[in-house]
């Protein structure tokens with residue numbers, strides 16, 4: 001038993017060069033995103049777990065900037081899709097085009113066939129486009145005209161959503177929100193950060209741009225992904241994650257929270273929180289996860305998977321608040 005544990009630990013020890021390159025990507029993101037270390041961490045967690053991110057925030061909070069910085073730091077193709085109500089699924093996935101010289105149709109791949117895809121204002125895209133995208137995200141492939149085309153590896157979607165605009169939008173159905181590993185909510189910066197942003201952007205526009213960053217290669221990314229997956233999640237920590245998730249179903253654990261929930265969290269939430277906690281531990285330079293990793297990611301990994309009862313919603317309750325309640329009532333063993 002002891003031997004096995006030692007063996008696992010040795011295998012999971014993060015390779016120094018890989019960790020160094022991930023740290024330098026993290027540094028590249030942090031230096032360009034003032035006061036946004038949680039966002040930087042979550043972008044890296046998405047990258048390490050192969051998960052997709054939904055970022056919600058008012059206009060001008062550097063959502064686009066964040067994804068552009070990520071695409072500069074990773075040697076992977078990048079595409080941006082600006083969603084509008086007249087977008088069609090084929091604008092995203094691709095279209096069969098007739099080639100008269102060959103007398104046949106050729107599938108021309110759409111922007112979703114890139115490694116890093118920024119989908120701006122996803123809630124302005126009509127439901128058919130949303131479901132085509134979310135299907136591609138879940139299956140890592142696109143089916144068109146009876147043929148199946150695999151998406152690249154790595155493949156990560158970062159979708160943005162603006163919470164203040166409701167006119168002419170199509171809210172993502174709850175069942176599809178579930179496809180995102182994390183739902184990150186950005187709030188407004190404080191005065192100190194605001195001033196730093198002003199200085200940073202001024203520097204960028206007046207001083208010659210910084211030299212190009214070392215891009216993370218797909219090989220190193222794969223190594224980092226493997227190391228993050230091998231992070232040790234102790235049985236007690238797995239139980240903690242399971243109790244947090246099942247508390248949204250079982251009225252015994254946290255009755256007042258359970259009462260406010262119409263649809264509880266599915267096993268996908270359990271898997272998402274476990275993967276995110278492991279990647280968080282890896283980023284902290286550990287080859288084992290601790291309860292703080294789970295607590296840190298619980299809200300962003302779980303809240304968007306909860307559907308409130310209409311009464312709770314009418315009373316102004318929020319899913320994020322319910323997860324905060326759960327974290328107070330369900331403690332690690």
Ligand SMILES: Nc1ncnc2c1ncn2[C@@H]1O[C@H](COP(=O)(O)OP(=O)(O)OP(=O)(O)O)[C@@H](O)[C@H]1O
Nearest residue numbers: 032033034036058059060061062063064065197201
């Ligand atoms: N935390 C921050 N760090 C650095 N720059 C920032 C930060 N917040 C905002 N900015 C600056 O604000 C401007 C707007 O950023 P960006 O276009 O990325 O916002 P956005 O969230 O994508 O907005 P929209 O929702 O309208 O698309 C950019 O010039 C960006 O540099």
Ligand SMILES: [Mg+2]
Nearest residue numbers: 063064065120
């Ligand atoms: Mg933007």
